[in-house]
Amino acid sequence: MSLIKLTIKGISYSQTQSGAYALVLSEMEGARTLPIIIGAFEAQSIAIALEKEIRPPRPLTHDLFKTFADRFLITVKEVIIHKLVDGVFFSSLVCEREGVEEIIDTRTSDAIAIAVRFLAPIYTYENILDKAGVYLKVEEELSLKETLEPEESSLDIDEIIAKKEDRFSNLSLEELHTELEAAVDDENYELAAKIRDEISKRA
Structure with a gap:
């Protein structure tokens, strides 16, 4: 099954779930989006990595991972969001060291926070986009539009967090x-x- 490349469209604060954020990914060659609910820490970590003006005085956990990986010559080649079960996304980090490739299971929010720091591409499969689309319709019926629907959320990266x-x-x-x-x-x-x-x- 072919991979579909995604880009980060933005992060929106949830008006309906306290402390939750919606990370919105969009396909590079298409109009579909993939909203993923993440926690405040992960949202901050992703936002800080995307920003140029804000630099923490001490490294965050994902910054530490990047420094550790660089020190031991480990590169993150790509992130693959490979499964969606009951609204939970499952992802993998594809890493390489000295020509040897390893695949590591990870939470999607952590994977993307790391991918941003390594400038690594983010991919998913067609069936994931299909499942996520269906999942959004169910959530709309449960009155969670403000959290998950891109058209009604503020996705400008200048309004992150x-x-x-x-x-x-x-x-x-x-x-x-x-x-x-x-x-x-x-x-x-x-x-x-x-x-x-x-x-x-x-x-």
Whole structure:
């Protein structure tokens, strides 16, 4: 069965599931999307890897994995989302060291957080997209549209992790940059993302 290449379209905060986020993947050559519900830590880790302005003062778990792999000459060639059972996605990391390839089972959220750091492609199968599409329709009947339906979710990468807030609108750019630096130093990445959004609006 042929693989379908995916790209990260965005991350949206769930209005209906506390602490949950929807990571939305889309096929490179098509219009279908693959929403995956992930936890706050994994969402932050993926978002930070995608961002250029936010750099944690200490490495996150996925950063540590990347450093470890680099030190021991391990590369992550690709991520494959290979199974969907009862709404749970199963994935594999395809790794290589000294010409020897190994396949490692992993949670999809961890796999994608690692793939972003290695600039590794993300793939899935046609039947996964078919199953996910059917699964979304069931979820819509359960009134979870706000979490899973891309058309009604904010998928702009500039809005990742946190909802927009107006609390920083009265601060100057200099004050905002000071607040951003303090938030990163405190490892409060959710707050840092909100401040960064406000700075981006004024650019």
